[in-house]
Amino acid sequence: MSVNVLMPALSPTMEKGNLSKWLKKEGDTIKSGDVLAEIETDKATMEVEAVDEGILAKIVVPAGSNDVPVNQLIAIIAAEGEDVSKVGTGSAPVAAAAAAAAPAAATLAPAAAAPVAAAHAPQTVSGSKVFASPLAKRIAKDGGLDLSRVTGSGPHGRIVERDVRAALAGGVSAPAPKASAAPVAAPAAAPAPAISDDQTRKLFTPGSFDEIPHDGMRKTIARRLTEARQTVPQFYLTMDCEIDALLKLREQINASAPKDKEGKVSWKVSVNDMVIKALALALVRVPDANVTWTETAMLKHHHADVGVAVALPGNGLITPIIRHADTVTLSGIALAMKDFAARAKSRKLKPEEYQGGTTAVSNLGMFGIKDFTAVINPPHSTILAVGAGEQRPVVKNGALAIATVMSVTLSCDHRAVDGALGAELIAAIKVLIENPMSLLV
Amino acid sequence: MSDAVYDVLIIGGGPGGYVSAIRSAQLGFKTALVEREHLGGICLNWGCIPTKALLRSAEIFHFANHAKDYGLTLNGSMSVNVADVVKRSRGVSQQLNGGVAFLMKKNKVDVIWGEAKITKVGEVSVGKSTKPVVEPQNPIPKGVLGDGVYKAKHIIVATGARPRVLPGIEPDKNLIWTYFEAMVPKTMPKSLIVMGSGAIGIEFASFYRTMGADVTVVEVMNQILPVEDAEIAALARKSFEKQGIKILSGAKVLGVKKGVDSVTATIQDEKGATTEITADRLISAVGVVGNIENLGLEALGVKTDRGCVVTDGLGHTNIAGIYAIGDVAGPPMLAHKAEHEGVICIEGIKGLHVHPMDKLKIPGCTYCHPQVASVGLTEAKAKEQGYTTKVGRFSFIGNGKAIALGEPEGMVKTLFDAKTGKLLGAHMIGAEVTELIQGYVVAMTLETTEEDLIHTVFPHPTLSEMMHESVLDAYGRVIHV
Numbered sequence: 001m002s003v004n005v006l007m008p009a010l011s012p013t014m015e016k017g018n019l020s021k022w023l024k025k026e027g028d029t030i031k032s033g034d035v036l037a038e039i040e041t042d043k044a045t046m047e048v049e050a051v052d053e054g055i056l057a058k059i060v061v062p063a064g065s066n067d068v069p070v071n072q073l074i075a076i077i078a079a080e081g082e083d084v085s086k087v088g089t090g091s092a093p094v095a096a097a098a099a100a101a102a103p104a105a106a107t108l109a110p111a112a113a114a115p116v117a118a119a120h121a122p123q124t125v126s127g128s129k130v131f132a133s134p135l136a137k138r139i140a141k142d143g144g145l146d147l148s149r150v151t152g153s154g155p156h157g158r159i160v161e162r163d164v165r166a167a168l169a170g171g172v173s174a175p176a177p178k179a180s181a182a183p184v185a186a187p188a189a190a191p192a193p194a195i196s197d198d199q200t201r202k203l204f205t206p207g208s209f210d211e212i213p214h215d216g217m218r219k220t221i222a223r224r225l226t227e228a229r230q231t232v233p234q235f236y237l238t239m240d241c242e243i244d245a246l247l248k249l250r251e252q253i254n255a256s257a258p259k260d261k262e263g264k265v266s267w268k269v270s271v272n273d274m275v276i277k278a279l280a281l282a283l284v285r286v287p288d289a290n291v292t293w294t295e296t297a298m299l300k301h302h303h304a305d306v307g308v309a310v311a312l313p314g315n316g317l318i319t320p321i322i323r324h325a326d327t328v329t330l331s332g333i334a335l336a337m338k339d340f341a342a343r344a345k346s347r348k349l350k351p352e353e354y355q356g357g358t359t360a361v362s363n364l365g366m367f368g369i370k371d372f373t374a375v376i377n378p379p380h381s382t383i384l385a386v387g388a389g390e391q392r393p394v395v396k397n398g399a400l401a402i403a404t405v406m407s408v409t410l411s412c413d414h415r416a417v418d419g420a421l422g423a424e425l426i427a428a429i430k431v432l433i434e435n436p437m438s439l440l441v
Numbered sequence: 442m443s444d445a446v447y448d449v450l451i452i453g454g455g456p457g458g459y460v461s462a463i464r465s466a467q468l469g470f471k472t473a474l475v476e477r478e479h480l481g482g483i484c485l486n487w488g489c490i491p492t493k494a495l496l497r498s499a500e501i502f503h504f505a506n507h508a509k510d511y512g513l514t515l516n517g518s519m520s521v522n523v524a525d526v527v528k529r530s531r532g533v534s535q536q537l538n539g540g541v542a543f544l545m546k547k548n549k550v551d552v553i554w555g556e557a558k559i560t561k562v563g564e565v566s567v568g569k570s571t572k573p574v575v576e577p578q579n580p581i582p583k584g585v586l587g588d589g590v591y592k593a594k595h596i597i598v599a600t601g602a603r604p605r606v607l608p609g610i611e612p613d614k615n616l617i618w619t620y621f622e623a624m625v626p627k628t629m630p631k632s633l634i635v636m637g638s639g640a641i642g643i644e645f646a647s648f649y650r651t652m653g654a655d656v657t658v659v660e661v662m663n664q665i666l667p668v669e670d671a672e673i674a675a676l677a678r679k680s681f682e683k684q685g686i687k688i689l690s691g692a693k694v695l696g697v698k699k700g701v702d703s704v705t706a707t708i709q710d711e712k713g714a715t716t717e718i719t720a721d722r723l724i725s726a727v728g729v730v731g732n733i734e735n736l737g738l739e740a741l742g743v744k745t746d747r748g749c750v751v752t753d754g755l756g757h758t759n760i761a762g763i764y765a766i767g768d769v770a771g772p773p774m775l776a777h778k779a780e781h782e783g784v785i786c787i788e789g790i791k792g793l794h795v796h797p798m799d800k801l802k803i804p805g806c807t808y809c810h811p812q813v814a815s816v817g818l819t820e821a822k823a824k825e826q827g828y829t830t831k832v833g834r835f836s837f838i839g840n841g842k843a844i845a846l847g848e849p850e851g852m853v854k855t856l857f858d859a860k861t862g863k864l865l866g867a868h869m870i871g872a873e874v875t876e877l878i879q880g881y882v883v884a885m886t887l888e889t890t891e892e893d894l895i896h897t898v899f900p901h902p903t904l905s906e907m908m909h910e911s912v913l914d915a916y917g918r919v920i921h922v
Contacts, residue, residue, distance in 0.1 A: 133888030135863050142861070153796070161863075161888055296792070 002082060003052045005075040007061075007068050010039065010046045010351055017041045018066045018216070019074060028056045030077055037063075037074070041216060044354075045347045054079045132159035143168045146196035217316050225375050233414040236373045237426045242403045243389050246274060246436040253330060266335075271389065272308070272363045273333045275408070277439045279361055279384050280304035280325035282428035289425040290358050292379040293416040299379075303327075307360035307377065308337060310344045318344050319377060321357040330439060365389060371407035381416040382425065385409040406433075447473045449787065450565055450593030452557040452736070455482020457767030457779030458599035459541050464787045466548035473591060477556040477570035479579060480541040482601050484776040486534050487575065491624050492644050494530035496808050499651040503810065510847060521652050523629050530624065535579050542582035554585040559598075559737040562762045565591045571735055575621050595762055595790050598736060598750060599783065602729035602768035609696045610636070610725055616704040617697065618724045620645070630654050630721035634706050636694050638665035640807040642726035643677075647809035650686050657687040657718055659694055659708055666807065670819040670868040676852060677870055680811055697723060731769040746771075754797020756786030764790075778803050801866075804882050806875035811851055814878035817866030817885060820856055829859040831891075833915025835907045837871045839922050842902040848872035853911040855881075862890035867911075873904055880908055891916055 018040040035047045057078035130147045136159045140147050150167045154160035257265040283290040283304040292299040304326045307319035320340035362374040365388035374385040389406040412422035449465045451458045454476035465472040479486045505519035555567040604619040612619045623645050635646045638660035650656045666674045691711040698705045705719040730748035743758050744751040750765035767779030789795045804816040837843040837851035851871015867881035894912045899905045913919045
């Protein structure tokens with residue numbers, strides 16, 4: 001009996017992926033555990049392993065195919081001894097087209113909080129039909145609006161009048177329910193820009209630019225962070241932390257790191273590792289800030305899972321998560337970050353390694369940035385932006401002195417964390433950073 | 442009595458309440474419905490349904506009186522047996538009342554019999570009804586739960602509305618009637634004053650006139666059927682007056698004097714002059730007010746406004762865990778609005794994607810003769826809102842089926858936004874229009890433009906073809922005129 005190989009769902013919210021490479025060819029013998037192909041998602045490259053044994057009878061979806069829907073038939077493995085040439089597509093399950101949950105924030109948010117993102121898949125790109133009511137189509141046409149950029153809030157994700165009216169009014173995402181201030185179901189759809197792509201291109205001299213198509217990661221960053229900016233009411237708290245003590249402790253810790261036979265250290269703790277720990281411990285001390293907002297309830301987390309922003313070469317970004325960071329040692333954090341960074345750069349992170357988390361750290365200090373405000377990544381309620389540690393004049397006992405000062409800025413989701421609570425959290429972070437021995441307990 | 446906590450408890454078993462209960466059960470919620478008097482509420486027992494039964498008897502009586510026009514001879518004449526007409530109407534209500542009980546059982550909704558009071562958020566106390574029972578009542582359904590304290594995560598108030606009372610003209614169940622008394626006349630009054638020309642007033646005026654009574658309608662606004670498009674209301678008035686219904690618009694009833702078996706109303710016209718009109722009975726049909734009393738709403742701090750509970754578009758009140766839908770939550774006071782509001786509320790609680798109702802897509806029907814039906818903006822409202830409109834009209838006299846039926850009276854009027862072709866409103870008067878209006882409502886819900894309607898193939902020969910012709914007329918290309 002031949003076995004159908006289907007496009008796997010590599011994360012709960014994955015809808016489609018790019019089949020980039022086949023590592024076996026038709027006719028090859030397949031053993032259980034063999035890697036058949038590489039699938040590229042918006043975040044990482046994953047391997048598809050064979051579960052069954054047999055001969056790879058037919059490759060149905062060729063290498064380099066983009067936007068293959070989850071559950072679509074990609075190959076057929078014939079059993080040993082079966083006539084490979086006679087293998088048809090069999091009872092291939094129908095490809096699950098994009099009707100299910102849109103690639104939204106991590107699965108932590110319950111249905112009530114993500115009614116729109118879950119119920120209405122954004123219109124699929126790459127040439128598929130756009131569903132819009134006749135009136136919406138006409139209004140869009142008259143207004144020069146590109147319908148493929150609009151997310152529908154009507155039945156089955158259909159674009160309806162309110163969606164195009166909102167888009168034409170200047171990229172405002174939520175078609176607000178008319179007669180009320182309904183809190184629950186205001187759809188936070190991906191906004192349509194006020195001008196279309198074609199109109200944007202027309203603003204530049206033809207030939208004066210190159211066009212680089214977006215990869216999955218870029219599209220996801222654009223969508224998620226725009227959504228975050230539009231739906232999350234963010235405010236920012238900045239504090240300056242004196243890090244001379246922290247730097248001294250770091251030196252001592254790293255000096256005592258075990259060395260292997262060649263004299264290479266097993267681990268090296270960075271300032272960022274210590275900030276991660278400080279944030280995690282601060283959330284344990286201020287547990288009311290270790291929360292996630294949903295429409296029906298506040299989720300109060302039992303652990304501090306800290307996402308850490310890692311920049312990728314060639315303009316990309318991913319946030320692997322240190323789970324239960326409050327319980328991990330500094331060396332543990334350092335080792336985890338080293339592994340994450342390496343695998344992030346080669347796009348080999350697993351979805352469960354970068355989805356979720358209760359907070360995040362973003363550090364631009366190595367670029368000399370003094371301070372900045374980071375964008376909150378749902379489902380987090382906070383993100384800590386860390387600047388460079390630099391020698392600055394400070395006042396001590398009424399006299400001018402010099403200290404190494406690092407500015408940290410905490411972005412807070414006001415729905416979940418109010419001003420005073422945010423202040424309490426950042427104050428706790430400062431206490432931990434300025435009394436770094438507390439990071440060791 | 443039960444220790445269990447319900448997911449959803451609905452107070453009121455009218456169309457809003459029982460439909461919400463069914464949807465709630467469909468979505469897997471443990472559901473209870475509290476009712477103190479009659480499943481099906483006013484709609485089924487003292488409103489929508491029984492009036493349609495009465496009006497059907499009137500319709501047949503009307504046909505019988507015009508049998509000769511259709512080549513038919515009645516040996517003698519048809520007479521009205523009031524008791525039997527009322528009996529049929531009560532029988533229809535009773536049948537449907539039993540139907541709702543069946544639906545509750547089928548959907549495993551616990552029915553609690555009694556009057557509910559919300560003692561605190563999440564808790565309801567049910568006891569004896571404080572409302573005097575209106576006879577005839579159907580027997581209490583089998584298997585209902587009794588008095589007690591019930592807990593529920595979500596409590597939906599669906600207690601409906603009752604007739605508004607004007608001071609000095611209080612209904613007395615004898616000479617001054619509300620729809621309750623008008624529904625079950627013991628004898629046919631020879632003359633009647635109907636105060637108020639909304640749907641309820643006009644339907645009773647139409648019924649009693651057709652059955653032979655001398656009817657005078659008194660309306661304080663200048664237009665009868667004040668919510669309808671002016672042109673349609675004017676055609677309705679003309680037709681009613683041709684039928685012998687006297688209409689006093691811009692007129693106010695200042696007071697009434699009760700006789701032994703008659704009532705005299707003092708009526709003031711716009712100029713301030715007063716007249717007196719005496720009739721066997723007076724029907725007060727001046728609107729309804731929400732049943733917000735004795736529910737414990739004040740103690741809980743639930744916000745109300747002019748007799749209705751204040752809600753957002755999704756049924757939430759200002760108190761978490763307490764919702765309100767239907768007539769008690771404000772206008773339009775329509776059963777189908779209550780049903781949809783209830784479903785939206787339940788689905789919102791479930792976490793499904795919901796939107797508030799678009800009031801401009803809720804149709805309104807009046808089952809007088811000729812019938813009136815409409816949806817969307819009137820021509821006046823469209824102008825007020827700044828639309829440039831395209832208006833289409835088609836009269837029944839131009840429709841083959843209408844002529845063949847002997848129903849040449851009526852009109853279909855459509856309003857479009859000249860800029861986008863959006864169907865802004867549809868207004869109809871004539872035979873069967875209450876059944877036809879849904880075509881326009883479906884079209885509006887799907888966000889039609891005139892193009893889609895023009896391309897729709899309406900069957901021939903039907904009255905519905907006029908819906909097509911009206912749209913053609915709006916765009917200067919009508920055929921059958």
